[in-house]
Each structure stands twice: as C-alpha cells, then as structure tokens.
Amino acid sequence: MVTFHILSIFPEMFVGVFQESILKRAQEKGLIKINLVNIRNYATDKHRTTDDYPYGGGPGMIMKVEPIFRAFYDITAKAKTKPHRIFMSPQGKTFNQKKAIELAEKKEIIILCGRYEGIDERIREELIDEEISIGDYVLTGGELPAMVVVDAVSRMIPGVLGDESSKEDDSFYCGLLGYPQYTRPREFQGKKVPDVLLTGNHALIERWRRKEALRRTLLRRPDLLVEADLTEEDYKLLEEIYNEEGIDEEKIPFRY
Ligand code: 4FV
Secondary structure (H helix, E strand, C coil): CEEEEEEECCHHHHHHHHCCHHHHHHHHCCCEEEEEEEHHHHCCCCCCCCEECCCCCCCCCEECHHHHHHHHHHHHHHCCCCCEEEEEEEEEEECCHHHHHHHCCCCEEEEEECECCCECHHHHHHHCCEEEECCCCCCCECHHHHHHHHHHHHHCCCCCCCCCHHHHCCCCCCCCCCCCCCCCCCEECCEECCHHHHCCCHHHHHHHHHHHHHHHHHHHCHHHHHHCCCCHHHHHHHHHHHHHHCCCHHHCCCCC
C-alpha cells in the first residue's frame, strides 16, 4: 500500500477527484491511502497565516516556513516509514512514466503543493527529497500537479487497474506510444475497423499493433525511439514503415 500525504491550503480541491472510479476503488481495496493535510491547521497566529511578503521586495506572496515545518514533523512523527518528500514546482524534473513506476515502490509519500509565488527556500533545503514538474508552464497552485502524480503512481500499484495487462499496453510503458484502438460499430460513416483486428489471429494482431505503435512513435515522438529497446522484428517493421511513409532512411534524424 502507498500512503499519500498531500499538504495544501486548499485540501478540499482533492475530494471530488479521489472519490471517483479507479482511485476510489483503490482506496476501498486498501491499495492506496490519501491523507489530505490543511497547512493552515499548522499556523498558530489567530489569522492562521501561511504566506507573507518576499524579503527583498517583489510581486506576490511566499509560503511561510513554520506551518509547513510543523506539518512535515507531525506527519513524519506519525508515519510508519520515513516518507519520501516531494515538492511540485516548475523548477522540478519533468514527471514521466518511469518516475511514476519508481514512486509506486514507496510506502509513504508527502506531496507539498505550492501556492502564490512559491515557498520559503529553507523548506526546499531542509525538507524536500525531490522536486517534480508536470510541464513547462505556470499554474496557480501545485494541487493539480499533485493529482496528476497520485493518479499516475496509483495506476502502477499492483491491483489498482482491473486488468494488470492493461498497463503493459500503456503509452510509454514499453517506451513507445500506444497503438490505434477500435470498438463497435465495425463501420462508422464509411470508416471500417482494420480487417486484421477481426481475424482473431492474435499473432497477426500483435504484429499490427506493434507496427502501428512504432509508426505513431516514429511520426510523433522519434525521440522516444532512441530510448526504446527495439527488437530485430521492430527494425524490420520500421523498414516497412519507412517505405509506406515514403521516409528516406538517410533523412532519419537518428541512428539506433
Ligand atoms: C507546477 C508545474 C506549477 C508555480 C507557482 C504553483 C505553480 C504556484 N507545479 N508543475 N508546472 N506550480 O506551475 O508542478 O505556486
């Protein structure tokens, strides 16, 4: 089981998100535990202040150090194992499936959600093990990024996804983008489902899916192909794709 301790001044933002579908069932099955912590509960002044003006001037406000330190100490004191402490910020390493798989091995995870212009630097220095960004853009708070991380990590915990094999087909899980999927009706507005998918010939279907995953990755994310561990069969499929896509192999922007 993974316990997520989420520190925010807007913990109610998470309620709806974690009370639906897969994440709701994962909590019911005891595979994940979500502990929503309101940082304001650790502010001791009568206005329960969690932010203040930046030293040196400048726009906006900064999250104060004391309430966050008290919250971390309180959670860490109660935790069974030493929590892995994450701060969501645009200055962090960009989140990806590899990181989601790694974090799914943890027992206790603290996720600090920033607001305003950010946090007092002493929090980063003393309390944070790693900083994670969900992308190169600036949000109003770290809550949405925290939801993204909890969702992606939870999917990698055995038993959370109904059918474990479904994660094997995930984009990025095997280093490639996903292959095209179809369901009924067999024909829609003249657009037919590829015949191969109706053959029941699993080897043929597997080959087609691998080829389409390679094609999509080559055309949309060639950078991923460099990282992906490709088989001899994959190279043959890529040859076919070059010819079908009229791609001059010489122009292939990378060698693998
Ligand atoms: C963010 C991101 C992000 C920065 C200022 C919250 C905001 C505000 N977090 N990936 N991109 N955070 O934009 O993780 O405090």
